[in-house]
Amino acid sequence: MRSVKKKGVFGDVREGFIHRLFQASGMLAILILAGILALLLYTSVPAFKEIGFKEFLTSTRWDPTSPEKPEYGFLSMLASTVMITMGAMLLAFPLGVAVASYLSDVASPRVREIVKPIVELLAAIPSVVVGFIGLNLVGPFLARIFNLSNGLNALNGSLLLAIMALPTIISISEDSLNAVPAAYSEASLALGANVWQTLIKIKIPAAASGIMASLMLGMGRAIGETMTVLMATGNARAFPHGFLQSVRTLTANIAIELGEVPFFSTHYYALFALGLVLFLITFFINLSADVILEKQKRKLQ
Amino acid sequence: MKTSVRKSRKNSKTQLTQFLGFLVLRLSVYLVLFVLIYFLYDVLSHGSKVISWEFLSQAPRKGMTEGGIFPAIFGTFLVTLITAAVSVPLGMAAAIYLNEYARAGRLTRLIRLSIRNLAGVPSVVYGLFGVILFVNLMKLGTSLLSAGLTLALLTLPWTITASEEALKTVPDSYREGALALGATKWQMIRTNVLPYSIPGMLTGAILGLARAAGETAPIMFTGVAFYLPFLPASLKDQFMALPYHLYVMATQHHSLDRAKSLAYGTALVLIVFVILFNLTAVIIRSRLRRKWKN
Numbered sequence: 001m002r003s004v005k006k007k008g009v010f011g012d013v014r015e016g017f018i019h020r021l022f023q024a025s026g027m028l029a030i031l032i033l034a035g036i037l038a039l040l041l042y043t044s045v046p047a048f049k050e051i052g053f054k055e056f057l058t059s060t061r062w063d064p065t066s067p068e069k070p071e072y073g074f075l076s077m078l079a080s081t082v083m084i085t086m087g088a089m090l091l092a093f094p095l096g097v098a099v100a101s102y103l104s105d106v107a108s109p110r111v112r113e114i115v116k117p118i119v120e121l122l123a124a125i126p127s128v129v130v131g132f133i134g135l136n137l138v139g140p141f142l143a144r145i146f147n148l149s150n151g152l153n154a155l156n157g158s159l160l161l162a163i164m165a166l167p168t169i170i171s172i173s174e175d176s177l178n179a180v181p182a183a184y185s186e187a188s189l190a191l192g193a194n195v196w197q198t199l200i201k202i203k204i205p206a207a208a209s210g211i212m213a214s215l216m217l218g219m220g221r222a223i224g225e226t227m228t229v230l231m232a233t234g235n236a237r238a239f240p241h242g243f244l245q246s247v248r249t250l251t252a253n254i255a256i257e258l259g260e261v262p263f264f265s266t267h268y269y270a271l272f273a274l275g276l277v278l279f280l281i282t283f284f285i286n287l288s289a290d291v292i293l294e295k296q297k298r299k300l301q
Numbered sequence: 302m303k304t305s306v307r308k309s310r311k312n313s314k315t316q317l318t319q320f321l322g323f324l325v326l327r328l329s330v331y332l333v334l335f336v337l338i339y340f341l342y343d344v345l346s347h348g349s350k351v352i353s354w355e356f357l358s359q360a361p362r363k364g365m366t367e368g369g370i371f372p373a374i375f376g377t378f379l380v381t382l383i384t385a386a387v388s389v390p391l392g393m394a395a396a397i398y399l400n401e402y403a404r405a406g407r408l409t410r411l412i413r414l415s416i417r418n419l420a421g422v423p424s425v426v427y428g429l430f431g432v433i434l435f436v437n438l439m440k441l442g443t444s445l446l447s448a449g450l451t452l453a454l455l456t457l458p459w460t461i462t463a464s465e466e467a468l469k470t471v472p473d474s475y476r477e478g479a480l481a482l483g484a485t486k487w488q489m490i491r492t493n494v495l496p497y498s499i500p501g502m503l504t505g506a507i508l509g510l511a512r513a514a515g516e517t518a519p520i521m522f523t524g525v526a527f528y529l530p531f532l533p534a535s536l537k538d539q540f541m542a543l544p545y546h547l548y549v550m551a552t553q554h555h556s557l558d559r560a561k562s563l564a565y566g567t568a569l570v571l572i573v574f575v576i577l578f579n580l581t582a583v584i585i586r587s588r589l590r591r592k593w594k595n
Binding site: 021022023025030032035037039042043076078098101102103106117119126129132133135162166194199200217224225226227232251254258259272282286290 | 316
């Protein structure tokens with residue numbers, strides 16, 4: 001009887017209220033994403049007004065604290081970010097796809113059970129610890145090999161970011177390889193191809209779009225990584241000319257300067273403009289990866 | 302005869318290619334494992350020398366060249382609690398909406414798209430957002446609360462995804478059973494869905510919080526302090542935190558050589574925390590999986 005009563009007018013109101021409450025929590029995700037964009041835009045506008053788009057986008061000099069003429073060009077930092085990220089992907093992409101192929105097509109279930117959690121553990125190491133290792137282990141190692149005074153340079157950053165992007169590349173690529181319908185490889189094997197030929201000629205091409213998406217997501221992760229590059233790349237402000245030079249990325253520059261800048265100064269706004277650039281780059285990379293993955297899902301279903 | 306010889310030669314060639322191919326794949330796996338193990342070994346071998354009860358239970362002394370890291374452990378614990386208090390309930394609620402209420406449509410697609418994109422926003426951008434929203438606009442100042450809220454936003458996409466995974470493991474028959482007996486939707490969720498999915502949700506939450514505890518960039522400008530002589534006493538206070546303490550000891554200290562071994566100790570404590578959290582989650586998860594199988 002009681003449960004019947006509860007379903008009366010008050011019950012409906014209550015159910016509706018609970019429904020709305022949950023819906024609001026769901027919509028919070030949209031609100032936060034839009035909020036981040038809106039507040040970054042809002043805080044960057046004064047920067048663009050005071051500096052001008054042209055200087056911000058085309059100058060390679062970033063020297064906001066110069067007593068004569070402060071300069072706010074973001075190109076050197078963008079170039080550093082792109083360079084380190086590309087270096088990292090050159091290392092991490094082939095390695096990641098190889099590990100993913102091994103896990104999906106070669107390894108026994110037992111080996112997979114052991115290797116997968118270890119790869120996940122790699123993703124769990126805090127970026128500040130990776131940066132610390134870059135500073136104290138990879139740095140001296142590079143200095144010895146290349147005969148440098150210190151090993152804090154773009155190569156160090158690329159090596160570390162490659163390691164940090166690996167878990168993303170491995171897990172997304174492996175998922176894509178596993179999503180290839182079994183009929184594909186069965187047909188190939190039945191025609192006399194061996195496992196390797198099937199992997200190279202059938203499975204990887206069939207999973208290509210997902211593997212591309214894994215590359216993009218790994219790239220997104222590398223571009224946005226802060227502490228690792230801050231600690232391992234030396235942070236010199238000049239335009240980068242080679243992998244053995246010290247560089248300063250967009251993320252590292254924000255982290256270095258936000259702590260010492262007076263609130264609501266041109267410099268402060270300019271740092272948010274860098275944040276906006278960073279947000280837009282990673283947003284479009286992630287969005288494209290997302291579109292690719294959705295398409296693949298529909299195709300393989 | 303001739304063709305069969307040619308065939309077998311061809312076969313042995315493809316067999317060799319396969320052997321070499323698998324070798325390359327296997328070596329790639331070894332390389333990744335070697336890097337991870339070498340990293341861990343480096344931190345363990347240097348860090349274990351300074352780990353002692355004193356290191357874990359005392360404050361830094363003599364300009365952070367002696368003493369321990371207790372205030373940093375305590376601060377990380379507090380800020381993670383705040384993060385959990387905000388992020389876990391919100392994440393669960395959003396997941397319940399997506400899995401139990403939402404119908405396929407434009408709004409649902411947009412919510413899911415936003416969640417996946419939020420997961421890819423760089424942590425330093427969350428830090429900038431926290432500075433404008435919590436520190437400035439909401440006037441919370443650089444404080445435990447600002448930092449905790451910033452980390453809560455960062456972890457939200459992870460807690461939502463993990464909670465939804467947990468909800469998906471509950472069989473539909475549980476839901477249908479409740480509805481058939483005349484339960485309302487909320488009664489059904491409360492009595493027949495949540496009790497079975499909460500352990501899984503919490504497991505996912507633990508993993509997300511472990512990652513939040515290791516983040517530096519989002520708290521750097523929203524509340525963490527270089528050094529504090531006192532433990533934080535209210536939500537408005539600044540705090541010390543393990544990841545930032547490691548950064549400071551490794552790069553900002555006035556005498557880096559003397560700070561180095563303490564920094565290794567801090568790194569080891571951070572890694573051990575993360576591994577313990579992960580192990581706990583893995584064990585709980587495999588227990589749950591076994592339970593569902595029976």
